[in-house]
Amino acid sequence: xxxxxxxxxxxxxxxxxxxxxxxxxxxxxxxxxxxxxxxxxxxxxxxxxxxxxxxxxxxxxxxxxxxxxxxxxxxxxxxxxxxxxxxxxxxxxxxxxxxxxxxxxxxxxxxxxxxxxxxxxxxxxxxxxxxxxxxxxxxxxxxxxxxxxxxxxxxxxxxxxxxxxxxxxxxxxxxxxxxxxxxxxxxxxxxxxxxxxxxxxxxxxxxxxxxxxxxxxxxxxxxxxxxxxxxxxxxxxxxxxxxxxxxxxxxxxxxxxxxxxxxxxxxxxxxxxxxxxxxxxxxxxxxxxxxxxxxxxxxxxxxxxxxxxxxxxxxxxxxxxxxxxxxxxxxxxxxxxxxxxxxxxxxxxxxxxxxxxxxxxxxxxxxxxxxxxxxxxxxxxxxxxxxxxxxxxxxxxxxxxxxxxxxxxxxxxxxxxxxxxxxxxxxxxxxxxxxxxxxxxxxxxxxxxxxxxxxxxxxxxxxxxxxxxxxxxxxxxxxxxxxxxxxxxxxxxxxxxxxxxxxxxxx
Numbered sequence: 001x002x003x004x005x006x007x008x009x010x011x012x013x014x015x016x017x018x019x020x021x022x023x024x025x026x027x028x029x030x031x032x033x034x035x036x037x038x039x040x041x042x043x044x045x046x047x048x049x050x051x052x053x054x055x056x057x058x059x060x061x062x063x064x065x066x067x068x069x070x071x072x073x074x075x076x077x078x079x080x081x082x083x084x085x086x087x088x089x090x091x092x093x094x095x096x097x098x099x100x101x102x103x104x105x106x107x108x109x110x111x112x113x114x115x116x117x118x119x120x121x122x123x124x125x126x127x128x129x130x131x132x133x134x135x136x137x138x139x140x141x142x143x144x145x146x147x148x149x150x151x152x153x154x155x156x157x158x159x160x161x162x163x164x165x166x167x168x169x170x171x172x173x174x175x176x177x178x179x180x181x182x183x184x185x186x187x188x189x190x191x192x193x194x195x196x197x198x199x200x201x202x203x204x205x206x207x208x209x210x211x212x213x214x215x216x217x218x219x220x221x222x223x224x225x226x227x228x229x230x231x232x233x234x235x236x237x238x239x240x241x242x243x244x245x246x247x248x249x250x251x252x253x254x255x256x257x258x259x260x261x262x263x264x265x266x267x268x269x270x271x272x273x274x275x276x277x278x279x280x281x282x283x284x285x286x287x288x289x290x291x292x293x294x295x296x297x298x299x300x301x302x303x304x305x306x307x308x309x310x311x312x313x314x315x316x317x318x319x320x321x322x323x324x325x326x327x328x329x330x331x332x333x334x335x336x337x338x339x340x341x342x343x344x345x346x347x348x349x350x351x352x353x354x355x356x357x358x359x360x361x362x363x364x365x366x367x368x369x370x371x372x373x374x375x376x377x378x379x380x381x382x383x384x385x386x387x388x389x390x391x392x393x394x395x396x397x398x399x400x401x402x403x404x405x406x407x408x409x410x411x412x413x414x415x416x417x418x419x420x421x422x423x424x425x426x427x428x429x430x431x432x433x434x435x436x437x438x439x440x441x442x443x444x445x446x447x448x449x450x451x452x453x454x455x456x457x458x459x460x461x462x463x464x465x466x467x468x469x470x471x472x473x474x475x476x477x478x479x480x481x482x483x484x485x486x487x488x489x490x491x492x493x494x495x496x497x498x499x500x501x502x503x504x505x506x507x
């Protein structure tokens with residue numbers, strides 16, 4: 001009972017660390033919050049809109065959820081911190097569904113969510129305000145539905161994944177469901193009947209919002225459905241990232257630690273005899289093939305790969321050899337100890353006036369101070385890590401990850417936010433503007449549009465006769481908007497050498 005309570009506290013600490021106390025950071029958090037802020041600002045729940053312009057790259061389920069959390073806590077938290085609770089909600093669901101999937105097949109099912117949470121690639125993204133966390137919850141529920149031949153769970157999971165990020169999640173679940181027929185254990189009438197139930201459960205998710213969007217604007221529907229779904233494979237979507245079909249296979253070496261070595265142990269020992277190993281292996285192969293076929297690759301998009309790997313890792317832990325368990329333990333405990341000590345000593349150094357050139361260059365002008373709440377949280381996380389030494393390997397690994405991440409998100413959060421937030425540079429710009437001035441914007445990126453809307457109320461489209469013009473450029477040389485404009489202000493974020501903002505006044 002005490003050990004179970006300790007693991008629950010550890011998971012809760014991991015989920016909460018880094019959710020609060022900082023502005024939305026670019027790229028993904030900033031523009032995602034911009035879409036949430038539009039709902040809060042206008043009450044428009046149908047069309048995802050960024051700073052006044054439609055932005056239908058993804059369906060709106062995550063934005064709706066974040067807006068509901070923000071509305072539920074008026075005045076208790078800043079809007080962006082309250083909205084970030086949506087990520088905690090979906091991450092908690094993902095861990096719970098992963099546990100339930102492993103529960104019927106593993107000797108220690110809690111190992112699956114522990115390995116998933118401890119995976120290095122999941123750490124940062126699980127604490128960001130991004131739609132991929134809702135996608136993960138949907139796919140995790142879909143895998144649970146497959147494991148239990150429950151069409152209701154499968155269809156609902158596919159629906160959540162669809163309204164989070166389009167066809168990608170349902171497509172991977174559907175291919176996995178069909179592929180499982182290769183194994184005798186899955187060729188049953190109950191399993192085939194579950195497909196019909198899954199289809200019925202999926203249809204409301206797949207039809208209601210897309211139909212409403214089409215009735216509102218066929219052009220926006222086309223942009224969402226064709227360009228931003230199929231376009232991710234043809235390149236038409238222009239999602240950024242790299243064109244490297246081997247990107248995910250290479251990234252998994254660090255991204256999926258400690259899951260992938262344990263998954264290999266499971267495959268070597270089980271040899272696809274048990275249904276859970278069959279399901280997880282096939283799901284991983286399908287996901288890797290689909291993601292690798294896309295024209296744009298980002299490590300973020302590989303998050304679903306961690307779900308089947310965590311299930312395999314839970315199986316592998318049952319027979320993990322000593323020669324593998326020992327280095328994983330050393331890396332978990334020793335790595336966390338070294339990094340934790342460095343983070344504590346570095347923070348004490350900052351307070352004492354120690355400012356090496358690298359730290360000063362990243363966040364110039366930052367003035368360190370003791371934040372009682374952050375300091376208390378850092379001490380609690382350190383104590384929790386010390387107590388975790390008596391827990392299992394995946395729990396020790398998660399405790400180490402939580403310690404390092406938690407210290408960065410408490411002791412060092414002010415230093416990070418000083419450099420990454422747009423709040424300071426926007427406040428400087430506003431001091432050069434008369435109150436309520438009309439400002440047109442040019443060349444702002446999606447994260448910049450979101451943050452200038454949030455902090456300064458600048459949105460598109462602006463009136464053609466606006467007397468003020470804000471321009472973003474990637475060069476320190478001032479742009480030339482024309483003889484009619486006079487430079488009134490220039491600025492950039494602390495330490496930023498790639499983004500420059502220029503404010504011009506007409507005449």
